[in-house]
Amino acid sequence: MKTTIKDEEFYAGITELPRPKYPFPDFIHSDFQLQRQEYYDWIDKEYTFHSHAAREKHKQHNLTDIAARGCPFLKTIAELRPLANYTGNGAMLDDYFDRCTRSEMYEITNRIKALLTGDDPNEPADNGIFHQFWVLRQDAIQCGIPENLYKRFIQSIHEVLIGYSEEKVYYRANTIPPLPVYLIIREATSGVQPFCNYVALQKNYRNLPDEIFDHPYIKRIYTLCALMIGIHNDIISLPKELHREEDTMNLVKVFRQENKISLKKAYMKALELHDCYLEEFLLLQKHLPPFGHFGETVYNYVEDLGIMVAGVYAWHANDSTRYVNGGYVEGEYISPEKSEF
Known part of the structure; x- marks a missing residue:
């Protein structure tokens, strides 16, 4: 992306177009300010490999607010902490390794999985992304996340990293992917499946048996949540991704290429697909x-999945730092690999 660009060129008239709307209420965890401060502190401590400018931009993004909005009913900040860690550290990992190769990302993925499962129980000697994932496991153990739900949570994190x-x-x-490929990858890279699993730690949902979480209705609802959030993120981040080379994983770009239509028509087509997924979510919620x-517990759980979607969107819609002109953190990792992919 150009280092300097006028707002008129950056936003390309997109701000005048309609945005997604949700019929779910919007909440935020009461400890979100405390979680923000922890986030600032570990950026200063753990992210010294990042430039000072990148660290300061990350602080402005308040990424842990996504966790606080997505799971507002967790009882304590101790329960919020692992999700906030995944949200902030995961997003910054994605930023930092933006231009790494597929094989490098798989190596990163496998190391993180070993740290999260405890297969590698050793605390990483250096601070940074991997150390934070080790901390996530320690925090999860400390706050007593049930083993079955923790396994679901970290398996879904693993699938996010596979998507990356x-x-x-x-x-x-x-290269812009074809629509079926986009949908498979975006379901993962939206980062939402771990949130769906973490919502189960709220209220009395942890008492639900595994067969309910594995039920086809619930798994489809997870997919719908992931795709709705993935698409609304594409819509919010579109101005940035129109002006950055290689930012090809965006539904508006997919539709524009596949249908040979204008940007605004592709945008409206993406919004239409999002709204179809929302209608399906509401229909499944009504016909569980x-x-x-x-x-009743399952119905309330699905209702809180809707609140999670609205909460994540509230962060995206209110963001005035990450997806604005000049706000994104460029990937600073330089791949030593010569491989094209």
């Missing part, structure tokens, strides 16, 4: 299986 790995092929080739004596 696979999108590198398209980034490095500066009975689930026996867990029926």
Whole structure:
């Protein structure tokens, strides 16, 4: 992206177009300010490998607010902390390794998985991204996350990182993927599946049996949440991604290429698909299986998944630092690999 660009060119008339709307209420965790301060502190401590300018931009983004909005009903900041760690550290990992290769990202993915599962129990000697994932596991143990839910949470983080790995092929080739490929990768890279699993730690949802979390209705609802958030992120971040080379994983770009249509028509087509997913979510919520004596609890859980979607969107819609002109943190990692992918 150009280092300097006028706002008129940057926003390309997109701000006049409609944006997604949700029928779910919007909340934020009562400890979000305390979680912000912890976030600032670990950026200063853990991210010294980043430039000072990158660290200061990350602080302005308040990425842990996404966790505070997505799971506002967690009882304590101790319960919020692992999700906030995943959200902030995961987003900054994605920024930092923006231009790494697919194979490098898989190596990073495998090391993180070992740290999160405890297969590698050793605390990383150096501060940074990997150390923060080790800290995530320690915090999860300390606040007593049930083992079954923790396993779901970290498996879904692993799948997010696989998505990051696979999108590198398209980034490095500066190629826009076909729609079916986009949907598979974006479901992962939206980063939402871990949130869906973490919502289960709120209220009394941790008492639900695993077969409910594995039920096709619930798994489809997870997919819908991930795609809605992925698409609304594409819409919010579109101005930035129009002006950055290799930012090809955006639904508006996919539709513009596949249908040979104007930017505004592609934008409206992306919004239409988002709204179709929202309609499907509401329909499934209305027609959930009975689930026996867990029926009311499951309904409330799905309702809180909707609140999670609205919360994440509230962060995106209110953001005035990350996706604005000049606000994005450029990837600072330099790949030593000669491989194209």
